[in-house]
Amino acid sequence: ENPRAWWHYAFEAVTTLSRMQRESATKAPSNPNRRQGWLGLVECLKLRNRYVSTYEALLQIGSNDHEKEELNEKLCRIEDDLSQEEIAAFRVNLVLTDLSAVRVRKLSVLEHSKHEEMQSSKWKKWLWGDPSQGIDNKD
Numbered sequence: 001e002n003p004r005a006w007w008h009y010a011f012e013a014v015t016t017l018s019r020m021q022r023e024s025a026t027k028a029p030s031n032p033n034r035r036q037g038w039l040g041l042v043e044c045l046k047l048r049n050r051y052v053s054t055y056e057a058l059l060q061i062g063s064n065d066h067e068k069e070e071l072n073e074k075l076c077r078i079e080d081d082l083s084q085e086e087i088a089a090f091r092v093n094l095v096l097t098d099l100s101a102v103r104v105r106k107l108s109v110l111e112h113s114k115h116e117e118m119q120s121s122k123w124k125k126w127l128w129g130d131p132s133q134g135i136d137n138k139d
Helices: 003-026 037-060 065-080 084-128
Strands: none
Touching: 037 065, 037 084
16 A cells, blocks of 8 residues: 555565575585585586476376375485475476477467468469459459
């Protein structure tokens, strides 16, 4: 209701969050096993690939409870080596990848139907004449 109070709240929230992030960056890392450097990146990518493939398999599995339980345990073991931020990022990436794949499939279907429509309209124009070009079919 009060825009000024809302903006004041938003400013305070952002500055507090920024200050907290700066303070946590200067402190010693809470996770001593935190990955750093190029080798850390390689390790993170390997964990990501294992996590994504396991998570996708878990989502696609049917009603086989034994296999689900096995995949769940494997996923939990991988999650033990990941931070919450990494897990969230990997899952968001999966959702966005799935959405983009669906969008690409829809676009390809639309393009295919437009192409077929254009082909059929070319035949119609050839067969019946194109009124937009001023061709008269009357004899």
